Amino acid sequence: MNIFDKLTPSIEIREEKEKKEYVPVNKGQFNLDTDERELLFEKNRGSDDPEGYKEYRREWFENPKTKTLKPYPLHVDVELASICNLKCPMCYTITQQFKEKVNTKLMSWELYTKIIDEIGPAGVYSIRLSLRGESFLHKRIIDAIQYAKDKGIKEVSTLTNGVKLDEEMFKKIMDAGIDWITISFDGINETYERIRKPAKFARSVEKIANYQKIKKEAGKVKPVIKVQSILPAIRDNIEEYFDIFNPITDLLSSNPLIDYLQNDDVNTIEYEKNFSCPMIYQRLVIGADGVAMMCSNDEENEYPVGDANTESIHDIWNGEKMQHARESHAKHHGVKDYSICKKCYLPRKTEPEVLEVHGRKVIAENYTNRSQLIGK
Numbered sequence: 001m002n003i004f005d006k007l008t009p010s011i012e013i014r015e016e017k018e019k020k021e022y023v024p025v026n027k028g029q030f031n032l033d034t035d036e037r038e039l040l041f042e043k044n045r046g047s048d049d050p051e052g053y054k055e056y057r058r059e060w061f062e063n064p065k066t067k068t069l070k071p072y073p074l075h076v077d078v079e080l081a082s083i084c085n086l087k088c089p090m091c092y093t094i095t096q097q098f099k100e101k102v103n104t105k106l107m108s109w110e111l112y113t114k115i116i117d118e119i120g121p122a123g124v125y126s127i128r129l130s131l132r133g134e135s136f137l138h139k140r141i142i143d144a145i146q147y148a149k150d151k152g153i154k155e156v157s158t159l160t161n162g163v164k165l166d167e168e169m170f171k172k173i174m175d176a177g178i179d180w181i182t183i184s185f186d187g188i189n190e191t192y193e194r195i196r197k198p199a200k201f202a203r204s205v206e207k208i209a210n211y212q213k214i215k216k217e218a219g220k221v222k223p224v225i226k227v228q229s230i231l232p233a234i235r236d237n238i239e240e241y242f243d244i245f246n247p248i249t250d251l252l253s254s255n256p257l258i259d260y261l262q263n264d265d266v267n268t269i270e271y272e273k274n275f276s277c278p279m280i281y282q283r284l285v286i287g288a289d290g291v292a293m294m295c296s297n298d299e300e301n302e303y304p305v306g307d308a309n310t311e312s313i314h315d316i317w318n319g320e321k322m323q324h325a326r327e328s329h330a331k332h333h334g335v336k337d338y339s340i341c342k343k344c345y346l347p348r349k350t351e352p353e354v355l356e357v358h359g360r361k362v363i364a365e366n367y368t369n370r371s372q373l374i375g376k
Contacts, residue, residue, distance in 0.1 A: 020273075020274055021065075021274045021276055021332075022272040022273065022274050022275045022276065022347070023064050023065050023276050023277075023278050024272075024275075024278065024346050024347075025060070025061050025064060025065075025278045027345070027346055027365070028255045028256065028258065028345060028346075028365075029228065029253050029254070029255040030253060030254060030255065030362065030363065030364055030365070031251065031252065031253050031362075032238070032241075032242055032252040032253060032254055032357055032362060033246070033251055033252050033253075034360070037246075037250075037251060038251060040250070041224055041226070041250045041251040042057075044221040044222065044224050044250065045155075045179065045180055045222075045224050047221055047222065048154070048179070048222070049154050052125070052154060053154070053155075056074060056125045056126070056154070056155075059074055060074060060075075060282055063281040063282065064276070064277075064278030064279075064280075064281045064282060067281065067326070067330060068281065069281060069318075069326070071122070071314060071317075071318070072119060072122045072123065072124050072313065072314060072317060073124060073282065073283050073284040073313075073317055074124070074125055074126070074282050074283065075124065075125065075126045075127065075128070075282060075283040075284075076115070076119055076124055076126075076127050076128075076283065076284050076285075076286060076313065077127070077128045077130075077131050077283060077284070077285040077286065077296055078107070078112065078115055078116075078127050078128070078129055078144075078286050079107060079129075079130065079131040079132065079133065079285070079286060079287050079288045080106065080107050080112070080129045080130065080133075080135045080137075080138040080141060080144060080158075080288065081105075081106050081107070081130075081133035081134055081135055081137045081138050081288055082104045082105060082131070082132050082133045082287060082288040082289070083104045083105065083106070083133045083134070083137060104133070104288075105288050105289055106137065106138050106139075106288060107138065107288040107289075107290075109140055109143075111290050111308060111309060112140075112144060112147075113147065114308070114309075115286060115308055115313060116147055116148050116151050116153070117151065118312055118313050118314070119153070119313050120148065120151025120152040120153050121151065121152060122313075122314070123152075124153065124313075125153070125154050125155060126153065126154060126155035126156070126157065127148055127153050127155075127156055127157075128156075128157045128158060128159065129141065129144060129145070129156065129157070129158040130158045130159040130160065131285060131287065131296060132287075132299055133288065134160060134161055134163075134164065135158045135159070135160060136158075136160055136163075136164035136165055136169070137164065141158075141173070142172050142173060142176050145173055145176040145177055145178045146176040146177060149176070149177040154179075155179045155180065156177065156178050156179055156180075157178065157179055157180035157181065157182070157223075158178070158181055158182075159181075159182045159183075159184065160181060160182070160183055160184070161183070161184050161196060161199070162183045162184070162185065162199070162204055162207065162208070163196075163198075163199050163204075165181075165183075165207070166207060167207060167210045167211070167214060170207075170210075170211045170214055171214055173223065174214065174215065174218065174220065174222070174223060178222070178223045179222050179223055179224070180222070180223050180224050180225075180226070181223050181224075181225055181226070182225075182226045182227075182228060183208065183225065183226070183227050183228070184196075184228055184229070185204065185208075185227045185228065185229055185245070186229045186230050186233040186234075187229060187233030187234055187241075188201060188234070188237060188240060188241055188244060189201050191233055192204070192233070195233060205244060205245075205248070208225065208227065208245070208248050208249065209247075209248040211225060211248075212225070212248050212249075224250040224251070225249050225250050225251075226249065226250060226251040226252070226253060227245050227249045227251075227252055227253075228252070228253045228254060228255065229241065229254050230254070230255060230256075230257050231254045231255060231256050231257065231364055231366075232257055234254060235355075238254075238355060238356075238357060239357055239358055242357050242358070254364065256350075256364055256365065256366045256367060256370070257370070258345040258367065258370070266342055266343060268369050269342075269348060269369060270348065270349040270368045270369060271335055271347045271348060271349060272347055272348070272349055273332075274332045275329075275332060275334060275335060275346070275347035276329045276330065276332060276334070277295065277325075277329045277334055277341065277344075277346060277347075278346075279295040279296065279297075279346075280294065280295065280322060280325050280326050280329060281326070283295075283296065284313060284316065284317050284322075285298070286308045286313075287301065290307050290308040290309040291304045291306075291307060291308075292304060292305050292306040292307065292308055292311075292316045293305065294321070294322065294325055294338075294340065295340070295344075297340065297344045297345070297346070298340045302339060302340045303321070303338060303339075303340050304321075305319060305321040305322050305325075306319055306321070325338070329341075334347070335347050345367060348367045348368070348370070349367070349368045350365035350366060350367055350368065351365070351366055351368055352364070352365055352366075353365075353366050
């Protein structure tokens with residue numbers, strides 16, 4: 001399999017169901033783009049290290065299926081900020097329980113360099129500088145990107161709402177070596193402005209168009225730019241959304257609304273049989289305060305597995321708590337043993353919704369018994 005081979009969650013899910021084990025790699029998000037655009041995105045994403053990137057993506061899919069544990073994770077989420085500058089109605093950061101349970105802050109530079117000094121030379125392939133908050137609130141984000149690249153991290157990425165990211169900042173992160181940015185852009189026109197208040201639609205689109213111009217003028221394909229939306233925000237005007245962003249991005253995607261606000265009754269959730277979590281073989285998550293979480297879906301630090309302030313990434317990754325989680329999921333007991341897994345979207349059953357984008361069929365896998373109303 002090479003970098004141009006299309007790896008999709010639907011194929012992975014079908015294969016795993018046939019084996020009577022459900023390992024939903026990259027579940028949830030689906031591409032609105034053409035196959036050709038998706039393959040070009042992957043090519044450009046791995047353009048600095050095509051062979052290394054090819055192996056990284058192979059392991060991303062294969063390690064969870066074969067239960068292969070490497071000495072270090074393939075990827076580490078290093079949360080520069082657990083605070084955000086927006087209050088979107090579907091986001092867990094607006095809830096009282098989040099504010100009570102999470103130490104919202106910016107990551108200290110000392111902690112950040114401690115993490116990178118270990119995982120860079122150890123061969124961790126990628127990091128993402130975001131998790132729950134807005135990474136561009138961190139005043140040293142440019143330094144963070146440059147430091148990680150200098151220490152050998154092959155792929156540095158971040159998710160952003162785009163409000164603080166203007167053209168000047170984009171040029172700086174491009175020059176620092178960032179490889180990939182994902183911009184959450186929910187809906188168009190007044191829908192976008194209602195969800196992402198106080199962002200303005202016209203200016204936000206203008207900035208993204210200018211990012212591509214800046215790259216082109218510099219003769220670069222990176223950072224690749226993906227724009228994504230929750231499906232309820234674009235379902236009624238999906239082709240207009242596509243027409244706006246297709247010319248000014250590298251990839252367009254969407255995802256059904258998951259239970260970020262924890263409003264769903266766990267007694268009504270339907271689960272896939274024989275679920276085994278892929279994340280515990282792929283990635284480790286370090287919060288802005290240094291607390292390590294079992295997975296990127298533990299938004300409220302329900303199950304901390306270590307503390308990066310006092311422990312090494314290697315010891316956390318191979319520690320007793322992570323190993324217990326792997327043993328539990330290998331027996332398909334994760335949903336029963338862990339409350340965070342019981343509330344997670346990965347083990348939930350889905351039902352397909354067929355969408356159409358200019359004559360192309362696009363499949364969204366919606367979660368059963370799950371409201372698709374924003375804020376519900």
